[in-house]
Each structure stands twice: as structure tokens, then as C-alpha cells.
Amino acid sequence: MTDPKTVAILGAGAWGASLANLAAANGHQVRVWSRQGSQTIQAVLKDVQIVLSAISMIGVRDVASQVQSFPLSPETIFVTATKGLDPQTTCTPSQIWQTAFPNHAVVVLSGPNLSKEIQMELPAATVVASNIPTAAEVVQLVFSSGRFRVYTNPDPLGVELGGTLKNVIAIAAGVCDGLQLGTNAKAALVTRGLTEMVRIGNNWGAKTETFYGLSGLGDLLATCNSPLSRNYQVGYQLAGGKSLTETLANLQGTAEGVNTCRVLMQRAKQENIPVPITEQVYRLLQGEVTPRQALDELMLRDIKPEYNY
Ligand SMILES: NC(=O)C1=CN([C@@H]2O[C@H](COP(=O)(O)OP(=O)(O)OC[C@H]3O[C@@H](n4cnc5c(N)ncnc54)[C@H](O)[C@@H]3O)[C@@H](O)[C@H]2O)C=CC1
Ligand SMILES: O=C(CO)COP(=O)(O)O
Secondary structure: OOOOOEEEEEOOOHHHHHHHHHHHHOOOEEEEEOOOOOOOHHHHHOOOOEEEEOOOHHHHHHHHHHHOOOOOOOOOEEEEOOOOOOOOOOOOHHHHHHHHOOOOOEEEEEOOOOHHHHHOOOOEEEEEEOOOHHHHHHHHHHHOEOOEEEEEEOOHHHHHHHHHHHHHHHHHHHHHHHOOOOHHHHHHHHHHHHHHHHHHHHHHOOOHHHHHOHHHHHHHHHHHOOOOOHHHHHHHHHHOOOOHHHHHHOOOOOOOHHHHHHHHHHHHHHHOOOOHHHHHHHHHHOOOOOHHHHHHHHHOOOOOOOOOO
């Protein structure tokens, strides 16, 4: 346990609400802001020690610039729990927060954390990562409990990209299950998906081993195997013949993988990174291929070694 902190949670969606409950259950003073709520952002931010953003990627840049208008103590720690990429710049959410607040500590919180399970008080673990280890330790104490085990990690970029990139593979996993391709296919997809995540992450400057931890493999397993995942649901519905528009219209909450996939394709082309799974998910989302055609494209690529040692 730690001294009670005053925590502002920005975003009252499924994840913001779950994180607010976890901090409040540990005795912290929690104030939640959302654009639909009655409290102003100024009131929520007054004298806070921690600002946690669980805003969907689409709103992060705008909310960060709103927060810039209000005075904050230089000690205030920013925590970002968004799993997405900025369409204009390909920046991660933590890069946006760090650019907006260059003199503040920024911590990434990411892990296998399906919010519905956390709301049901089922046990889970997560990772908090920062270039400033003491800031990660403060956040670790704020959220740790007997039902939420929080690890620190020194690779914020790797932790953030793990949570972000797995959403694209989760769409593919939903397609795989929707087409009833079997357990062997799913194991191959998830394993090669992880290889693709490591390849992209390394190009970005993240550490390989981070992707084998909770925020990488851990989140990949949770999201690719659970119908609670919105990204998985998108793939599953597409495999069932629904259009993307229809699928997204009926989806509860945000499936960040749809936007992330587009941003990733742009970056992979620029940087010449091979991303076969992401490419087929992209073509499927664009309506350029059917789920079956995407599968054939993946299976019939040139044969090759598993690793280029
Ligand atoms: N739900 C989950 O299980 C988890 C979600 N996440 C991530 O957390 C983020 C939020 O996810 P959810 O809470 O599930 O989504 P949600 O759709 O339930 O809530 C999104 C929140 O962002 C706000 N928002 C959206 N656009 C905005 C804008 N332009 N300006 C201001 N606010 C805006 C909404 O009002 C809402 O409060 C996503 O990046 C997601 O990947 C991460 C871990 C678990
Ligand atoms: O990131 C998540 C679990 O860790 C939530 O996944 P979805 O956004 O696909 O629901």
C-alpha cells in the first residue's frame, strides 16, 4: 500500500471505469472525466498527482492538448492505458503525452486485461513501464492488489507496442476461429503473429524480450482467445460474412486494431518491414479479399526458414 493519491482518470469507457475502480478500491481519491460527463476537465485535474488516460486513440491528441491548458504540479505523473497509434504521425499514445508534457514522467500501463473480467474482480496481471523507474513504482503501488498484480518494466515503447500490435493479430485470430480452422492453425497464427510483432517492435526500437512478457505474448494470448475482445469479435464477424461497417456499428466499445492495422501498413511500407499477417488483415478490412482468400494468400507464400539467424 502507498499514501493515498489523487488520481484523475480521463475516459470513462470500459477500461477507464475498471482502472478507476481498482485505484478507488486501494483507497485513492479518484476523479473520472469523460466528454459526456458533468464534471469539467479542469475540476478533475485540480491538484492531482496522477493523470491516467484511457481515451480511445482517436481522442488522445485532442485531450492531451486540452490538459495542457491547466496548471499541474511538475511532480504529476501521466499514465497512458490506450492501445493504438496516431493515424497522422504513427506516434504511440505515450509519445503524444510526452511531447505535450516534456518535463513530466510518463508511464505506460498495458497487459492482458480484458476489462469485463477485471470488473468481475477476476485475478489479472499487468505491466507499468517508464523511462523513470520511480514513476513506474508509484503507479505500481497505486493499482496493485490481491486481484491485480502489477509488474514494472524499463521498456515503455515495447510494453506499449505489445498491447497495440496484438490487436491486429486478434482480428486475424477472430477470423481463424470464425472460419473454424482448428487449433493447429490458431497456434501457427498466434506464434507467427508474435514474430511479426517482434519484427515491427525491433524496427521501432523496442526490446525483443518485452514482447515475450505479459504486455506482448500475455496480451496476445488473452485477446486472441477471448470473445470478450472487441478486436477478436471484429475478425469473427467478418469471417461470418458481415461487412466491416455492419460489424463496427454493432460493436460495444472501441476496436483499436482496425485503425492500428492501417497505420502499421503505412509504416511497414515506409520502413520495408515484412508484415504478411497485418497485410492480409488490412486487405480484408479494406474489402479487397475475402477471409478465405486472405488465408490462401498467407498459406501459399514462398516457403522460407522459420528464423533468419
Ligand atoms: N476494454 C478493455 O478491455 C481494454 C481497453 N484498453 C484500451 O483502452 C482504450 C479505451 O478502451 P475502452 O475503454 O474499452 O473504450 P470505450 O469505447 O469503452 O471508451 C473510450 C473512452 O474514450 C472516450 N473518447 C473517445 N473518443 C474521444 C474523443 N475524441 N475525445 C475525448 N474522449 C474520447 C470515450 O468518451 C470513452 O470515455 C483503448 O485504446 C483500448 O484499446 C486497454 C486495455 C483493456
Ligand atoms: O486490450 C485488451 C485486453 O488486454 C482489450 O482487447 P479489445 O480491445 O480487443 O477488447
